[in-house]
Amino acid sequence: MIHNLSELVFPCFLGLFILFALKKKQNVISSFTVGAKNGFSAICSITPNILAIMVASALFRQSGAFSYFLRYLLPLLRAIRIPDGIAELILLRPVSGSGAMVLLSNVYEQFGADSYEGLLASVICASTETTLYTIMVYFGVTGVKKTKLPLLVGLTADGIVILLSVLFVNLFFPSP
Template sequence: MLQALSECVFPCLVLGIITASLILQNDTVRSFVTGAKEGFSAIFAITPNILAIMLAANLFRDSGALAQLLHWIAPILNTVGIPEGIAELILLRPISGSGAMVLLSDVFAGFGPDSYEGMLASVICASTETTLYTIMVYFGVTKVKNTRLPLTLGLLTDAVVVFLATIAVNFLIF
């Protein structure tokens, strides 16, 4: 039931948008092409960032540094119920959006997108934002110096998401 609902959301949205666009006599193709162009340039613009984080993450993992780090923090992860495979992703998510994308696709490559780890990582990534970056950019246009409260709030909420996501994946998917 839920599965079916999940599957229908995007197709229905597309159907609704295209139909409405037709009725309102909007130039649908031009809109699509303009949007697609923006999408291209958005990814093109962050290509160097993706390369940077891929390089750093691959070296960190291949050198054995990651395994050592995970070995140290494993007891904490086990208590909270986070699989080791997605620990690196959770730590990087608030800091870097492109980094999270790279690590998410690594989780998919390692465990499969439909595995427990894959699902959990997907839900966590989709329900959180690049907290640190957002706070930096948004307060950049103000004279605010003390960003401790929004930062604490943002990171606490991210932790809430991780907790809720484990419950949601256990009950709604598996």
């Protein structure tokens, strides 16, 4: 039911936009092309930033550096009731959206979507964004070089999400 509703949001908006534009006697196609042109130039200007973060995170993960540092974090994560099975997913989430989705599917496959691991991973993934990627890309279109403050706040927010998710998952889905 909810799922169907949310699928309706986008087509409704698209339809409303076009109807309103026609009512105001706007040239719909020229509006569209102006916007699309701006979209092209915006993405073109951030391509180097996307390339940088994607290559860096690929090297970091596939060299084994990621899993090496992960091993030292496991005891800390266990202390806040985060199972080992989803630790990699949580740490990858701020860097790579598509990578995190692959790992999330693996968690569902391994533990089940309704297990503690599956539920916790769902809540954490749905409540966070690709923080590093977003900061890199959004500031890419600006002259900003000093991103320490937004980075600090963004990553702290991700930490808060992890703690709150553990709390709420245990609250909403008490283990038998």
